[in-house]
Amino acid sequence: MIAIDLSGRRALVTGANSGLGRAIALNLSAAGARVAVHALNDRVSAETVVEQIRQGGGEAVAVYGDVSQPAQVEKMFAEVDSVFGGLDILVNNAGMDGAREMCAGSDPEHWRAVISVDLHGPYFCTRQALRRMLPQQRGVIIQITSVHEFIPWAGYSAYTSAKAALSMFTKTVAQEVATQGVRVLAIAPGAIRTPINADVWGNPDSLRDLDQKIAMNRPGEPDEIGRVAAFLASDLASYITGTTLVVDGGMLIYPDFNHGG
Ligand code: BGC
Numbered sequence: 001m002i003a004i005d006l007s008g009r010r011a012l013v014t015g016a017n018s019g020l021g022r023a024i025a026l027n028l029s030a031a032g033a034r035v036a037v038h039a040l041n042d043r044v045s046a047e048t049v050v051e052q053i054r055q056g057g058g059e060a061v062a063v064y065g066d067v068s069q070p071a072q073v074e075k076m077f078a079e080v081d082s083v084f085g086g087l088d089i090l091v092n093n094a095g096m097d098g099a100r101e102m103c104a105g106s107d108p109e110h111w112r113a114v115i116s117v118d119l120h121g122p123y124f125c126t127r128q129a130l131r132r133m134l135p136q137q138r139g140v141i142i143q144i145t146s147v148h149e150f151i152p153w154a155g156y157s158a159y160t161s162a163k164a165a166l167s168m169f170t171k172t173v174a175q176e177v178a179t180q181g182v183r184v185l186a187i188a189p190g191a192i193r194t195p196i197n198a199d200v201w202g203n204p205d206s207l208r209d210l211d212q213k214i215a216m217n218r219p220g221e222p223d224e225i226g227r228v229a230a231f232l233a234s235d236l237a238s239y240i241t242g243t244t245l246v247v248d249g250g251m252l253i254y255p256d257f258n259h260g261g
Pocket of ligand 1: 146190196200
């Protein structure tokens with residue numbers, strides 16, 4: 001039987017206090033990893049995830065900080081060092097869609113904030129992670145991008161730009177470290193049922209509209225991303241680097257073409 005085995009691995013998942021990050025943290029733990037559960041500042045939700053992991057027999061710790069601030073990222077990684085003694089897996093999951101604003105009328109500060117969290121954040125965290133992974137010649141870095149690394153999305157130009165850039169960042173860094181035991185890759189989720197898009201799947205009309213954009217005709221569940229992250233972080237995926245695995249129920253296969261044409 002083939003099983004995902006992350007025992008002995010030390011992981012940090014950013015934005016692990018809810019949504020995809022939470023599911024990823026739980027799945028990494030279920031596969032045997034020790035997990036640092038990062039949150040911006042919401043202690044209640046982060047501690048709840050830590051508690052859930054401990055109750056399942058796993059080991060976890062909560063860490064806090066703003067991923068867009070390099071000094072806070074440095075401090076957060078030092079905390080993980082002091083508890084786990086190093087790092088083997090980083091999942092850059094923390095991110096935000098931002099407000100829906102057409103480019104012409106958009107607020108530059110909003111645009112900058114999305115780029116800071118969704119692009120600079122993974123850069124700062126990747127940089128710190130590599131400093132730990134390269135000397136030990138072992139590590140996996142997973143970026144959570146989005147189908148919007150490929151699909152334009154009116155009103156979200158900061159988000160789509162950040163995700164497309166994060167994809168190229170992933171490939172470039174993967175190329176830099178490929179011979180040094182570190183894999184760098186991305187998961188591009190489609191519409192997954194999390195708080196980030198609760199306003200869409202929580203309303204019957206917008207859910208119907210969303211379903212039509214997905215070949216499988218339903219949003220994904222957080223666990224359907226969490227399981228993939230555990231696989232990619234494991235040695236089962238030892239030959240996968242510098243690429244994006246799309247996990248979207250078929251959003252990218254032009255579902256409208258199942259008729260007409
Ligand atoms: C966004 C979600 C959206 C999905 C599909 C994701 O990247 O975060 O809000 O539902 O893409 O459009």
